[in-house]
Amino acid sequence: MSALALTSQRVWRQALVAVSFTAASLGAAMAQSAPPASTTTPIKFVLDWKLQGVHAWYYLAQERGYFAQEKIALQIDTGDGSANTITKVMAGAYQAGFGDINAIVQNAATRPAGTVPVVVYMVYNRTPFAIMTKASSPIKTLKDLEGRTLGSPAGGAAMKMFPALAELNGIDASKVSWTHMAPNLQEQMLLTDQVAASAVFSVTSYLNLIGQRVDPDKDIRWFHYADHGIALYGNGIVVSPTLIKEQPQVVAGLVRAIHKGLRDAMANPDAAIEALARQEPLINKALEKRRLQYALQQLVVTPEVRRVGLGDLSDERLTKAIGQVQQAFELPRAPAVAEVFDRRFLPPLADRLP
CATH class of the missing domain: 3.40.190.10 (Periplasmic binding protein-like II)
Structure with a gap:
């Protein structure tokens, strides 16, 4: 190969290296200046x-x-x-x-x-825990729950907290009986007198009663735990x-x-x-x-x-x-x-x- 050809080949290789280096440098610079990808x-x-x-x-x-x-x-x-x-x-x-x-x-x-x-x-x-009873019920105070049967789903949180409510309000919890039912039957069993009162989640029962054409403000007496010493x-x-x-x-x-x-x-x-x-x-x-x-x-x-x-x-x-x-x-x-x-x-x- 002639000296001229060798020289041309070296120049070509150097040009390629320079271009590659410039492209790499430009890519790095763009990566540094571009905003980070948005992550969700x-x-x-x-x-x-x-x-x-x-x-x-x-x-x-x-x-x-x-x-x-x-x-x-x-x-x-x-x-x-x-x-x-x-x-x-x-x-x-x-x-x-x-x-x-x-x-x-x-x-x-x-x-x-x-x-x-x-x-x-x-x-x-x-806390949305409450005891509800019919407005026509003889249960006019929490103390009147003694000797009565209350309703609650098995393991219901309002029922579990009842002993604390009872102690704060002078109720003998051993004189209260419990009947368990599915959550969607609580209001129905109260309205049909299968239980004297129910321990409920008020925001659920209040509207369930309306759905059953019962006025929860006039037809139901409420004892909200929060109004009777429960700080929850x-x-x-x-x-x-x-x-x-x-x-x-x-x-x-x-x-x-x-x-x-x-x-x-x-x-x-x-x-x-x-x-x-x-x-x-x-x-x-x-x-x-x-x-x-x-x-x-x-x-x-x-x-x-x-x-x-x-x-x-x-x-x-x-x-x-x-x-x-x-x-x-x-x-x-x-x-x-x-x-x-x-x-x-x-x-x-x-x-x-x-």
């Missing part, structure tokens, strides 16, 4: 029960893109009990849900630290300890999105129920709107919430409630407030005042 976190969320008006704010938040704004792909599944929500999150089947803080207390009392879900946003500031809170947004530890920013985003949905539902219940109806077209929209409004008035917006804001609670009251749960369920210890509730992810107070 999938979250499985389980409700406490079948779809009702009290779940409307989750679907309203979803339709309005609040979860998407937080880069969360939320899968919402129906549930089969607020205590079972805790079990499902604890088992790892779900990362979050709408469940009972009292079930968290029970689990935290017997399990290793850091293995039990915590509430990060309290929704039901008052109710359902809140629960998340797994793993999610809190590994993705705290996702927890904060989840709370923000749900809070926005709840505020929107309070401002426009009709829009919330329409969002729910698009998920379950067979619901009775008028009935579920009334359920939503009842829950907001009775359980969500309370004098305490007007002070501490939506989502938060009183540590002093929660400590008292934990003690009542410990006594009622004979738990080996009373968990600390921090083991069951974590307020670090709440939006600013100014955004949470009702």
Whole structure:
């Protein structure tokens, strides 16, 4: 090969190297200057029960893109009990849900630290547990329950807490008998006098009675646990300890999105129920709107919430409630407030005042 050819070949190879180096450098520079790829976190969320008006704010938040704004792909599944929500999150089947803080207390009392879900946003500031009887009943005070037969599903939480209610109100719990039935028969068995009273979840029974053409305000006498010394809170947004530890920013985003949905539902219940109806077209929209409004008035917006804001609670009251749960369920210890509730992810107070 001639000297000229060799020289040309070397020049060509050098040019190729230069081009390759320039392309690589340009690619690296572009990679550094380009925004990071958007990542969406999938979250499985389980409700406490079948779809009702009290779940409307989750679907309203979803339709309005609040979860998407937080880069969360939320899968919402129906549930089969607020205590079972805790079990499902604890088992790892779900990362979050709408469940009972009292079930968290029970689990935290017997399990290793850091293995039990915590509430990060309290929704039901008052416990929905209640005793209901017919307005025509001779039961006019809690003391009148002695010698009577009460109804409850087997293992019902309101029944389990009855001994604490009884002790606080001078009732001899040994003089009260219990009959168990399926949850959907509680109202019917009371109305047909098969039981003298029932221990119920008020937000469910109140609307079930309306569905049976009974006026729950005129035809039923209510004894709300919260009005008779029981300090318990109710359902809140629960998340797994793993999610809190590994993705705290996702927890904060989840709370923000749900809070926005709840505020929107309070401002426009009709829009919330329409969002729910698009998920379950067979619901009775008028009935579920009334359920939503009842829950907001009775359980969500309370004098305490007007002070501490939506989502938060009183540590002093929660400590008292934990003690009542410990006594009622004979738990080996009373968990600390921090083991069951974590307020670090709440939006600013100014955004949470009702």
